[in-house]
Amino acid sequence: MRTVYVNGHYLPESEATVSIFDRGFLMSDGVYEVTSVLDGKLIDFPGHTARLHRSLAEMDMAAPCSDDDLLAIHRELVMRNAIHDGLVYLQVTRGNPGDRDFAFPPADTPPTLVLFTQSKPGITQSPLAKTGMKVISIEDARWGRRDIKTVQLLYPSMGKMMAKKAGCDDAWMVEDGHVTEGTSNNAYIVVGNRIITRHLGNAILSGITRTAVLRFAREAQMEVEERPFTIAEAQAADEAFITSATMFVMPVVQIDGVAVGTGQPGSVVARLREIYLDESRRAAI
Ligand code: PDD
Numbered sequence: 273m274r275t276v277y278v279n280g281h282y283l284p285e286s287e288a289t290v291s292i293f294d295r296g297f298l299m300s301d302g303v304y305e306v307t308s309v310l311d312g313k314l315i316d317f318p319g320h321t322a323r324l325h326r327s328l329a330e331m332d333m334a335a336p337c338s339d340d341d342l343l344a345i346h347r348e349l350v351m352r353n354a355i356h357d358g359l360v361y362l363q364v365t366r367g368n369p370g371d372r373d374f375a376f377p378p379a380d381t382p383p384t385l386v387l388f389t390q391s392k393p394g395i396t397q398s399p400l401a402k403t404g405m406k407v408i409s410i411e412d413a414r415w416g417r418r419d420i421k422t423v424q425l426l427y428p429s430m431g432k433m434m435a436k437k438a439g440c441d442d443a444w445m446v447e448d449g450h451v452t453e454g455t456s457n458n459a460y461i462v463v464g465n466r467i468i469t470r471h472l473g474n475a476i477l478s479g480i481t482r483t484a485v486l487r488f489a490r491e492a493q494m495e496v497e498e499r500p501f502t503i504a505e506a507q508a509a510d511e512a513f514i515t516s517a518t519m520f521v522m523p524v525v526q527i528d529g530v531a532v533g534t535g536q537p538g539s540v541v542a543r544l545r546e547i548y549l550d551e552s553r554r555a556a557i
Contacts, residue, residue, distance in 0.1 A: 276389075277349060293369060295384075304361065306362075309358050309359055311553065313557060314556060316517075346360050355389050358389055405441040407527050413427050470501070507527050513541045515548075
């Protein structure tokens with residue numbers, strides 16, 4: 273049985289509880305982070321902590337503890353659960369005001385802090401990296417502050433199910449004719465030596481993997497263009513891919529039934545995936 277962390281305690285998962293009045297449960301009033309673990313080490317932990325602080329600040333929530341404490345909890349859970357490859361999930365909510373009320377509770381209401389691990393042996397060897405993903409496009413019906421990593425994941429979850437129903441792996445969301453991002457990842461196309469991905473703003477989450485991959489791409493003399501693109505442009509591109517902490521760099525070979533490029537994972541994406549995994553492993557803590 274897994275050991276999880278709840279508000280200062282390490283507990284067997286069956287004994288870990290959160291109040292029914294928790295704002296995360298009643299209002300989706302919480303933020304989260306997912307940090308991947310490779311060879312027992314955390315990938316880009318400082319990036320995830322920095323984004324957590326930004327999400328908390330945008331939600332007017334205080335940090336639950338220091339960054340050193342957060343790192344210690346991550347490491348303790350990885351150790352106690354003997355995670356070789358997998359992830360650590362962290363969630364902070366506005367806590368338990370003891371009742372349901374639309375108004376935020378007093379600022380001194382203690383936040384709820386929950387962390388747990390998921391073991392994913394061989395996570396870097398996913399068969400999808402060889403076959404590539406198929407995606408459908410759907411309308412982006414989420415709220416307007418997607419730059420904050422909140423736990424309001426109902427629409428992305430519904431999007432994932434729409435993709436599965438269509439025999440595909442994921443959905444790319446479209447707003448005003450342009451791709452925003454995948455259900456839980458950032459979206460990219462490759463045209464020649466150029467990587468095109470939507471610019472940062474309120475429409476998408478600033479992916480920690482995105483930041484790293486764009487840096488590695490520039491270092492490898494690829495051109496990076498941060499701008500919106502359409503589904504038609506993506507279908508006509510040479511290659512396409514997504515990035516996230518749990519998928520790393522993953523090729524997309526079909527969009528709405530149309531093959532991208534050769535319909536097979538291409539060399540640019542394969543190279544980016546290799547560089548990303550190598551560099552991330554090297555910098556893992
Ligand atoms: N999701 N966009 C959305 C909407 C996401 O939910 C995620 C991550 C990303 C990629 O961010 P990063 O590279 O920092 O993982 C982009 C995580 C993995 C999840 O919900 O499980």
